[in-house]
Amino acid sequence: MKSVKKSKLSSKYSTLLLLIVLVLVLLVSTMFFADYHGKYLKYDPLKDVSNDRCYYNASTPIVLIHDVSPKYIDEMKEITEILDNNHYSTRTYLFVIVNHANENKLTDYPEFVEYLHELDKKGYHIQYHGYDHIAGEYNCNESVAKQKLNESIKILNNCQFDTNTINYVITPRYKLSKDSANVFLNRNFTIIMDYYILKNRTDGIEKIIITNKEYTWYMPENCTEIAKNVSIVDYKNSLKENNQFTLSIHPKAVNYGNGIEFLDYFLRKTNYDTLKDILSGEYNSKEINENKK
Secondary structure, eight states: OHHHHHHHHHHHHHHHHHHHHHHHHHHHHHHHHHHHHHSSTTOOHHHHOOSOTTTOOOOSOEEEEEEEOGGGHHHHHHHHHHHHHTTOGGGEEEEEESBGGGSOBGGGOHHHHHHHHHHHHHTOEEEEEESSOOSSTTSSOHHHHHHHHHHHHHHHHHTTOOGGGOOEEOOGGGOOOHHHHHHHHHTTOEEEOSSEEEEEETTEEEEEEOEEEOOOSSOOGGGHHHHHHHHHHHHHHHHHTTOOEEEEEOTTTTTSTTHHHHHHHHHHHHHHHHHHHHHHTHHHHHHHHHHHO
């Protein structure tokens, strides 16, 4: 009888101990990523992306949100809730349209502007997408590109954004003429295209290959599990190739179907894999091996 009681007591203690361990693991992982992604609120991971493998190692994904506009404030709030829950503020870049469709000027939407300022304080990066997003607006000549960019910067200044920190651009539909590219590069913008980045260096223009994927363009619900599996394979392959992985999303498109579920899964899964690699010493060995090359 006593042995039965001891067995039950031991089982209870084992269950309690397991629960305590699980809670501690959850707390440690949460604190780790809160610190890892939020320690420096103005940390700029895109700045480090380079072809110089002696110091640059691709790690956790970077999120690029296209079409940030007052038209999508509700969708944006749903998206940023997921990003906040996964401690992704400092690794997320918001590419803003300053006058969407030529009838949604930022200065006319103080609530949305305030919302963007709140995100900026959390560590999100406010960046530039386009003036009106009509067709391939930057597939144009130099004078038109300068006019659009100058007017855009003026609007952003009027909304009290620090335009000195707005130095990344994704043009609508990735359409970009050579003249427009030169306008941006001469203003020290880094240009992000569909599979590469152009950076203005002291010794010329650096072209850096990246892995830029979008899985949630109005994704059918029956494709959710396939997209989850493919995205993780793509991400792991990008690490093997030492290419920075960027996840592109569009408000409204990602809010369709199970897009938000996919986003949450992808961020949690890659956070978990990163934590596991760091705790196992995988990142340190990777850095040593890269520096030996």
